[in-house]
Amino acid sequence: MSPSTRTAAGPLAGRPALLHSFLLSAADTAPDSPAVTEFVANDTVRTTTYGELRDLARTYAADLDALGLDIGDRVILESHTSAHAIALFLACSMAGLPFVPVSPETPDERLQTVMEATGAALHLQTENGTREHLPQQAGTARFGSGRLRVARRPRARTRRRTELCPTDTAYMIFTSGSTGRPKGVVMSHRAVVSFYRGMLSQGIVGPQDRVATTSPLQFDFSLLDIGLALGSGAAVVPVPRNLLRWPSRFLRVLADTGATQVNGVPSIWRQTLRHLPERLAGLTGIRGVLFCGEDFPLPELRELQRLLPQARLINCYGATESMAASFTDVPRPLPADLEKLSIGYAHPGAEMLLVDESGRLVDEPGTLGEIHLRTPALFTAYWDDPTASAAARVPDPAEPRSGQLVLRTGDLAYRGPHGELYFCGRVDSQVQIRGNRVELGEIERRLREHPQVAEAVVVLVERAADEPRLAACVVAQDRADSPDDGRLIAFCSRTLQPYMVPDEVHVLDAMPVSPNGKADRRVLAAQLAGTR
Numbered sequence: 001m002s003p004s005t006r007t008a009a010g011p012l013a014g015r016p017a018l019l020h021s022f023l024l025s026a027a028d029t030a031p032d033s034p035a036v037t038e039f040v041a042n043d044t045v046r047t048t049t050y051g052e053l054r055d056l057a058r059t060y061a062a063d064l065d066a067l068g069l070d071i072g073d074r075v076i077l078e079s080h081t082s083a084h085a086i087a088l089f090l091a092c093s094m095a096g097l098p099f100v101p102v103s104p105e106t107p108d109e110r111l112q113t114v115m116e117a118t119g120a121a122l123h124l125q126t127e128n129g130t131r132e133h134l135p136q137q138a139g140t141a142r143f144g145s146g147r148l149r150v151a152r153r154p155r156a157r158t159r160r161r162t163e164l165c166p167t168d169t170a171y172m173i174f175t176s177g178s179t180g181r182p183k184g185v186v187m188s189h190r191a192v193v194s195f196y197r198g199m200l201s202q203g204i205v206g207p208q209d210r211v212a213t214t215s216p217l218q219f220d221f222s223l224l225d226i227g228l229a230l231g232s233g234a235a236v237v238p239v240p241r242n243l244l245r246w247p248s249r250f251l252r253v254l255a256d257t258g259a260t261q262v263n264g265v266p267s268i269w270r271q272t273l274r275h276l277p278e279r280l281a282g283l284t285g286i287r288g289v290l291f292c293g294e295d296f297p298l299p300e301l302r303e304l305q306r307l308l309p310q311a312r313l314i315n316c317y318g319a320t321e322s323m324a325a326s327f328t329d330v331p332r333p334l335p336a337d338l339e340k341l342s343i344g345y346a347h348p349g350a351e352m353l354l355v356d357e358s359g360r361l362v363d364e365p366g367t368l369g370e371i372h373l374r375t376p377a378l379f380t381a382y383w384d385d386p387t388a389s390a391a392a393r394v395p396d397p398a399e400p401r402s403g404q405l406v407l408r409t410g411d412l413a414y415r416g417p418h419g420e421l422y423f424c425g426r427v428d429s430q431v432q433i434r435g436n437r438v439e440l441g442e443i444e445r446r447l448r449e450h451p452q453v454a455e456a457v458v459v460l461v462e463r464a465a466d467e468p469r470l471a472a473c474v475v476a477q478d479r480a481d482s483p484d485d486g487r488l489i490a491f492c493s494r495t496l497q498p499y500m501v502p503d504e505v506h507v508l509d510a511m512p513v514s515p516n517g518k519a520d521r522r523v524l525a526a527q528l529a530g531t532r
């Protein structure tokens with residue numbers, strides 16, 4: 001698709017710019033269509049139609065309204081993805097209450113930090129939620145029976161606002177900032193809806209589809225999935241988190257719910273590819289897989305493509321600060337000599353620029369630059385952090401005098417021969433080792449080329465009194481056939497500069513992942529800093 005033909009208008013242009021109106025459009029045109037299909041048990045699924053979802057959202061919105069909160073007051077929504085959780089965030093949107101999704105697995109202390117930082121007015125959890133010890137200053141209520149059950153009313157406040165505006169905050173996602181202090185990404189209705197418009201104009205799913213979502217509600221990948229499904233008049237299929245780690249149960253959920261689209265980070269496929277490839281191949285109803293968040297190891301992606309030849313595989317790239325940025329089809333078949341997947345071009349209505357260290361635009365193919373995203377889906381700010389906000393929302397490098405702000409992503413990329421982008425790691429994952437700049441991703445890619453290596457993450461380990469060392473953490477393809485440290489290092493020495501060759505190798509049973517399912521580098525670095 002050439003840039004000149006890409007616009008974000010088209011069939012979606014007329015839809016309203018508020019989150020709940022946008023996502024419930026199908027309730028007007030197809031109220032009896034399935035909106036959410038939930039796996040209850042083997043052979044038992046529960047379906048909520050668009051009409052039922054709208055009515056549920058309206059009921060919850062009336063209950064929220066009765067609490068006397070003001071537009072802009074923050075609400076913590078602690079839940080897994082479900083019909084009631086979706087109805088509740090739509091109700092928050094109707095009531096003008098920014099929702100902050102958190103997972104039930106969130107540690108008490110982190111929830112406390114988020115609630116204090118946001119001055120949350122209300123904490124919501126399901127009827128069987130187990131959260132206790134909530135900050136006294138917030139009201140508390142439970143949901144799931146169709147009405148809110150209020151345990152502690154929020155303190156009374158003056159209602160100043162009367163009209164919800166598209167620039168008002170729809171939600172906040174708290175991400176673990178690289179400094180460790182969680183950052184609240186503030187997203188307006190206008191930003192989210194304009195992102196949905198850009199995504200939906202690419203026709204990824206249609207009204208007959210059932211979109212399996214595997215990310216926790218606190219990860220905006222889940223909000224992308226919900227927008228993709230509801231914005232298309234399709235059904236959301238929440239995959240219960242506790243079943244996701246068992247391949248046989250994961251596949252059973254996909255089969256019983258009739259999932260046709262399966263979205264998630266690359267790691268959700270690992271165990272299934274390893275243990276039940278033939279069962280996966282039997283799910284011929286799956287016509288699409290969308291992944292994001294980190295590189296999908298190519299050997300695994302080839303295997304997935306071989307098992308699901310009928311499925312369209314999409315590499316989705318982006319950051320929470322704009323929800324996402326690009327959707328790129330994986331070549332079918334993957335060329336044997338392909339080294340890297342492309343992250344393509346920004347979705348219609350947005351544009352990715354590359355900028356070098358001196359702030360100049362980079363256009364030459366093959367030259368590395370930092371991705372700057374020009375998008376109407378730009379986040380409002382990091383909550384209560386003007387400095388970090390200004391560092392990420394920077395003047396348009398193509399025309400700084402215009403005052404237009406773009407997202408400085410911190411991601412490195414280069415352009416291919418047709419202008420398509422190739423992700424090359426984070427600016428901050430460029431480390432200095434023995435006086436040289438090293439892109440950790442380059443070492444990881446070499447390690448993954450080794451036939452005995454299934455996953456590889458390289459971290460810089462700084463132990464007291466030691467020179468920083470490059471530690472390679474790998475998971476073997478076959479635990480009974482672990483790669484030998486020395487051979488792996490020799491394998492790297494064949495193609496990498498000497499200063500890039502790992503100083504040590506650690507073979508792990510499994511790669512630690514963050515709650516959002518991505519390799520958790522901070523955990524690895526901390527574990528290794530403590531070892532000799």
Ligand SMILES: Nc1ncnc2c1ncn2[C@@H]1O[C@H](COS(=O)(=O)NC(=O)C[C@H](N)c2ccccc2)[C@@H](O)[C@H]1O
Nearest residue numbers: 220221224292293294295316317318319320323324423
């Ligand atoms: N397809 C990729 N290849 C390789 N590195 C990547 C990729 N997608 C992100 N990333 C990396 O992940 C960073 C963003 O991390 S994040 O803010 O936690 N957000 C996410 O990971 C999910 C993101 N909001 C999202 C949600 C839904 C769909 C797509 C993307 C990016 O800046 C990249 O460094």
